[in-house]
Amino acid sequence: MVTAQIWQWLEAVPDPELPSISITDLGIVRDVREEGDGVVVALTPTYSGCPATAVIEADVTRALHDHGIERVRIERRLAPAWTTDWITPRGRERLHEHGIVPPGATLADGPLVTAIIRCPRCASSKTSEISRFGSTPCKALYRCDDCREPFDYVKPH
Amino acid sequence: MNARVEYVLRLGDSALVLAQRSAAWVAHAPIMEEDVALANVALDLFGQAKLWLEYAAEIEGAGRDADALAFHRDADEYRNVLLVEQPNGNFADTIVRGYFYDAWAELNLNALRASSDERIAAIAAKSVKETAYHLQRSRDWLLRLGDGTELSHERVQLAVDELWRFSGELFIGDEIDAAMNAQGVGSDPATLREQWLESVRAALAAATLTTPEDGWMQRGGKQGRHSEALSYMLAEMQVLPRSHPGALW
Numbered sequence: 412m413v414t415a416q417i418w419q420w421l422e423a424v425p426d427p428e429l430p431s432i433s434i435t436d437l438g439i440v441r442d443v444r445e446e447g448d449g450v451v452v453a454l455t456p457t458y459s460g461c462p463a464t465a466v467i468e469a470d471v472t473r474a475l476h477d478h479g480i481e482r483v484r485i486e487r488r489l490a491p492a493w494t495t496d497w498i499t500p501r502g503r504e505r506l507h508e509h510g511i512v513p514p515g516a517t518l519a520d521g522p523l524v525t526a527i528i529r530c531p532r533c534a535s536s537k538t539s540e541i542s543r544f545g546s547t548p549c550k551a552l553y554r555c556d557d558c559r560e561p562f563d564y565v566k567p568h
Numbered sequence: 569m570n571a572r573v574e575y576v577l578r579l580g581d582s583a584l585v586l587a588q589r590s591a592a593w594v595a596h597a598p599i600m601e602e603d604v605a606l607a608n609v610a611l612d613l614f615g616q617a618k619l620w621l622e623y624a625a626e627i628e629g630a631g632r633d634a635d636a637l638a639f640h641r642d643a644d645e646y647r648n649v650l651l652v653e654q655p656n657g658n659f660a661d662t663i664v665r666g667y668f669y670d671a672w673a674e675l676n677l678n679a680l681r682a683s684s685d686e687r688i689a690a691i692a693a694k695s696v697k698e699t700a701y702h703l704q705r706s707r708d709w710l711l712r713l714g715d716g717t718e719l720s721h722e723r724v725q726l727a728v729d730e731l732w733r734f735s736g737e738l739f740i741g742d743e744i745d746a747a748m749n750a751q752g753v754g755s756d757p758a759t760l761r762e763q764w765l766e767s768v769r770a771a772l773a774a775a776t777l778t779t780p781e782d783g784w785m786q787r788g789g790k791q792g793r794h795s796e797a798l799s800y801m802l803a804e805m806q807v808l809p810r811s812h813p814g815a816l817w
Contacts, residue, residue: 456615456694458611458612458615458698459612459615459616459618459619459691459694459695459698460611460612460613460614460615460616460618461611461615462611489619489687489690489691489694490686490689490690490693490694491693492690492693492694492697493694494697541601542601542602542604542605543605543701543704543705544601544604544605544607544608544609544701544705545604545608546604547608548608548611548612548698552601552604566701568697
């Protein structure tokens with residue numbers, strides 16, 4: 412069994428809350444390794460209260476079962492803590508295509524400074540924050556002041 | 569009782585009780601965005617509480633899990649600080665309670681990132697990122713309410729004055745804190761006080777609010793001596809698993 416193959420299969424598992432991107436593009440798959448005749452997948456939660464965590468674990472297990480791997484063990488890894496910097500370039504592109512603004516880079520001593528956030532519809536830089544907390548813990552709600560489009564922004568974390 | 573279990577329970581219980589309090593605003597907040605924000609903050613705190621209580625249950629080794637700790641302990645077995653169990657009151661009361669807690673939690677979690685206990689350090693490093701957003705939000709609201717209308721200013725000053733006496737407990741250590749600090753596992757609560765006071769004073773001043781004079785500080789929550797408010801809250805929070813043990817969905 413080749414772990415590269417398993418990574419490829421995991422690329423097809425979508426994030427339940429951001430279905431436009433896969434769990435590998437989200438950066439939450441931390442390790443894949445063989446264990447006896449089975450496989451261990453190390454996952455890290457995005458936010459500690461994220462309700463998708465259990466669903467993702469079940470989805471990973473099911474996906475690998477579907478590819479004929481019977482023994483799958485999920486390892487929850489807390490450290491190092493997940494950061495939006497781990498979202499891949501492809502993940503960022505896909506978020507943007509789906510009208511969600513990808514996060515800016517985090518800073519060492521404070522993830523809270525945000526760059527100019529452009530409207531994903533008309534690219535205007537005149538946008539305002541409606542709420543720091545949006546439809547999920549990882550997103551803030553914005554509005555474009557030019558085209559009036561409301562949109563989600565994945566917060567740097 | 570194992571000091572480390574006790575220490576971790578305190579962290580978990582404070583997060584859990586504040587989560588439950590914050591979640592009670594859902595569908596009652598002044599505007600919809602606030603409803604969503606309070607729910608999100610509560611969700612983060614529930615997540616943090618789960619991480620702490622899972623660890624407490626593990627090192628306790630008594631066959632209990634995080635759910636058993638959350639749902640099958642009575643008020644006198646809870647180890648949260650008194651501040652977080654204070655009733656929601658009006659929106660200003662909730663914001664001030666959250667702000668006092670967030671300002672402390674950020675300092676405390678940052679200190680715990682250096683814990684000699686790897687699990688505690690990992691949970692702290694994870695949680696502090698979330699707490700930074702909570703603190704930014706509660707501080708923003710403190711400014712808006714304090715420097716807002718006459719009525720909002722009056723309400724938020726009253727909340728600061730009323731809740732001040734619960735802020736001292738965050739910085740009063742006991743033999744559990746001393747033992748954990750000596751082992752490099754926990755933080756020394758007293759050392760966080762100056763920094764907390766400095767940032768709280770600055771925020772209150774920016775919000776055109778008056779920092780209360782230091783007076784008698786209520787204490788006892790960390791040792792299980794709570795106000796009756798906690799029992800009512802727990803009764804509501806625990807009723808389902810206690811009436812239907814083992815219920816799942």
